[in-house]
Amino acid sequence: MKxxxxxILLFCASFGMKAARVDTLLVESPSMKKRIEVIVISPDLAxxxxxxxxxxxxxxxxxxxTWLGIKPELPEIADxxxxxxxxxxxxNSWYWDSPLxxxxxxxxxxSSELVAFIDANYRTIADRKGRAIxxxxxxxxxxxxxxxxxxxxxxxxxxxxxxVDIRPFPxxxxxxxxxxxxxxxxxxxxxxxVINLVPAMKPGALSLIFDCGESDFFHEVNVNFHRALxxxxxxxxxxxxxxxxxxxxxxxxxxxQLLFFQKHFDRQAN
Numbered sequence: 001m002k003x004x005x006x007x008i009l010l011f012c013a014s015f016g017m018k019a020a021r022v023d024t025l026l027v028e029s030p031s032m033k034k035r036i037e038v039i040v041i042s043p044d045l046a047x048x049x050x051x052x053x054x055x056x057x058x059x060x061x062x063x064x065x066t067w068l069g070i071k072p073e074l075p076e077i078a079d080x081x082x083x084x085x086x087x088x089x090x091x092n093s094w095y096w097d098s099p100l101x102x103x104x105x106x107x108x109x110x111s112s113e114l115v116a117f118i119d120a121n122y123r124t125i126a127d128r129k130g131r132a133i134x135x136x137x138x139x140x141x142x143x144x145x146x147x148x149x150x151x152x153x154x155x156x157x158x159x160x161x162x163x164v165d166i167r168p169f170p171x172x173x174x175x176x177x178x179x180x181x182x183x184x185x186x187x188x189x190x191x192x193x194v195i196n197l198v199p200a201m202k203p204g205a206l207s208l209i210f211d212c213g214e215s216d217f218f219h220e221v222n223v224n225f226h227r228a229l230x231x232x233x234x235x236x237x238x239x240x241x242x243x244x245x246x247x248x249x250x251x252x253x254x255x256x257q258l259l260f261f262q263k264h265f266d267r268q269a270n
Contacts, residue, residue, distance in 0.1 A: 019044060019075075019079070020041050020042060020043050020044060020074075020075035020076070020078040020079045021041070021042050022039065022040075022041050022068075022075060023039070023040045023041075023042070024037065024038075024039055024064075025037070025038045025039075025040060026038075027088070027113070027114060027117050028113075028117075029105070029108075029109045029113050030113065031105040031108045031109065031113065032103055032104070032105050032106075032109065033103070036088055036089055036109060036114075037063070037064045037088070037089040038064055038086060038087065038088045038089065038114065039064045039065060039067075039068060039085075039086075039087040040084065040085070040086050040087075040118070040122065041068075041074050041075055041078045041084065041085040041086075041087075042078065042084045042122055042123075043078040043079045043081075043082050043083065043084065044079055045079070045082045047123070049123065050123045050124055050125045050126070050130070051082050051083060051084050051122075051123060051124060051125065051130075052082070052083055052084070052124070052125050052130040052131065052132070052261075052265045053083070053084045053085075053086055053118060053122075053124050053125070053130060053131050053132070054083050054084070054085050054086070054131075054132045054133070054134065054258070054261055055086045055087075055088070055110065055114075055131070055132070055133040055134070055143070055154075056085055056086065056087045056134060056135060056139070057087075057088070057090055057095060057110075057133070057134070057135025057136075057138075057139030057140075057142045057143050058087070058089075058090060058135065058136065058138075058139050059135070059136045059137030059138045059139050059140075059161075060092055060137060060138040060173040060174065061092065062090075062138075062139070063089050064087050064088060064089040065087070066087070066136075067085070067087045067254075068087070069247075070136075070247045070250050070251050070254075071250075071251055071254055077258065081258065081262050083258070083261075083262075084118070084122055084124060086114070086118055088109070088110065088114055090106050090110070090138075090139065090142060091104075091106070092138070092173065092174040092177070093106040093142075093178060094106075094138055094141060094142060094145075094166075094173075094174075094175060094178060094192075095107060095110055095138070095139070095141070095142025095143075095145060095146060096142075096145070096178055096179075096192055098178040098179070099178075099179065099180075099188050099192070100178060100179065100180055100185075100188075101177075101178060104178055106142075107145070107146060107149070110133075110142070110146050111146045111149070111150040111153050111154075112153075115131070115153055128151070128152060128153055128154060128155045129155050129265075129268035129269075130155075130265065130268070131153060131154045131155060131156075132154060132155065132156035132157065132158070132207075132261045132264065132265075133146060133147050133154050133156075133157050133158070134157060134158030134159060134160065134209075134254075134257050134261075135158075135159065135160070135162070136159075136160050136161055136162070136250050137160075137161050137162060137163060137218070137245065138163060138173060139159075139162075140158075140159030140160055140161060140162020140163065140164065140210065141159070141162050141163040141164055141166065141193075141194055143157050143158060143159055143162070144157055144159050144162060144164060144194045144197075144208075144210070145192075145194050145197070147206055148194065148197045148201060148206065149197065151205045151206050154206070155206065155207060155264070155268065156206060156207040156208070156209075156260075156261055156264045156265075157206055157207075157208055157209075158208070158209045158210055158257040158260065158261070159209075159210040159211075159222075160210070160211050160212070160249075160250055160253040160254060160257065161211075161212050161213065161216050161218055161222075161245050161249065161250065161253075162194075162210060162212070162218060162222065163218055163221065164193075164194040164195055164210070164218070164221050164222055164225040165193050165194065165195040165221035165224060165225065166189065166192070166193045167182070167189055167190075167193055168220075168221065170182035170183075170189070179192055194225065195221070195224060195225050195228055198225070198228040198229060198231075198232050198234070199232065201229075201232055201234050203232075203233050203234055203235065204235070207260070207264045208229070208234065208235070208236035208237065209236065209237040209238075209239075209256070209257050209260045209261075210222060210225070210226075210236070210237075210238060210239075211238065211239035211240065211241070211253050211256070211257075212240055212243075213240070213241065213242065213243025213244050213245065213249050214240055214241065214242050214243065215242070215243060215244045216243065216244060216245045216249075217245060218245065219240065222238070222240070223240070226238040237260060239253075239256065
């Protein structure tokens with residue numbers, strides 16, 4: 001009898017608990033003619049009302065599970081904040097539509113195909129006001145690249161330790177696979193780096209937050225990005241603190257970005 005009562009009590013306790021759902025999906029990309037692995041973390045709240053979506057992009061060498069590895073608490077955060085987290089596998093694409101390889105279309109996938117799939121299959125706020133995108137390192141570049149070029153899709157963007165100017169690193173991280181060698185394809189490198197998008201940006205088009213550790217090899221390009229945004233009159237939050245290019249830093253930095261996005265979504269709802 002005691003065992004039976006204990007089982008009932010445990011069942012009741014579990015039934016009353018919130019539990020975010022973690023789905024592993026293969027999402028079709030018509031532009032690339034293949035399926036892409038995507039992890040979606042949806043809160044218990046999503047069963048009751050539409051939720052805002054935060055797209056989380058991994059760095060070079062990562063995969064769809066990278067962010068869950070860095071921040072295992074994402075399901076709890078999803079329930080706490082009422083966010084849907086979407087973590088796609090971006091290969092080592094830098095989240096571009098490659099000017100050289102017609103079968104690499106990760107900008108199209110992230111900003112069009114994936115967004116349409118998520119809105120069709122989850123209870124989202126299916127509007128730019130309910131979408132933010134951020135990422136680490138290569139994913140920080142990818143988040144800013146996609147958000148700035150598709151501000152009709154995203155209303156907020158972030159980057160942590162992002163490669164927001166790729167030009168000082170011509171031999172690194174497979175970038176030349178998609179852009180070509182910098183010496184012979186200089187125009188590709190000039191037109192496919194985030195910092196060179198700033199002159200065309202309009203004040204108020206996006207809510208922006210980005211950060212970088214002071215010991216990070218991307219620190220200087222993030223400072224330069226901050227200065228370029230100031231010169232263009234683009235409001236943004238820029239944070240620099242002691243830290244390296246590592247998971248310890250990203251586990252901490254993402255908390256500040258999610259708070260920023262929460263406040264942004266609250267403003268959009270009012």
